[in-house]
Amino acid sequence: MPKLKTHKGTAKRVKITGSGKITRERAFGNHILAKKSKARKRNMKTDAVISGKIKKNIKTALGV
Numbered sequence: 001m002p003k004l005k006t007h008k009g010t011a012k013r014v015k016i017t018g019s020g021k022i023t024r025e026r027a028f029g030n031h032i033l034a035k036k037s038k039a040r041k042r043n044m045k046t047d048a049v050i051s052g053k054i055k056k057n058i059k060t061a062l063g064v
Contacts, residue, residue, distance in 0.1 A: 003063075004060075004063045005063070006061075006062055006063050007061035007062065010058060010061040010062060011062060013025075014050065014058060014062070015047075016062070016064065021049050021050075022049070022050040022055055022058055022059070023047040023048065023049055023050065024047065024048050024050055025047060025048075026043070026044045026045075026046070026047075026048050027044075028044060029041065029044035029045070
């Protein structure tokens, strides 16, 4: 079976940590920030951990 190509769109959006977790950036943090609370904006800066069934799909897309 030939090697799988890395899905570049996925590779640009997610990062694999040293322990094997997959992280992504949170949405809604670019504009219209005046109406959003400080806590909400602060939480948008943190990375979200991807879990569940979609984690397997992403690992396949990255060729991991």
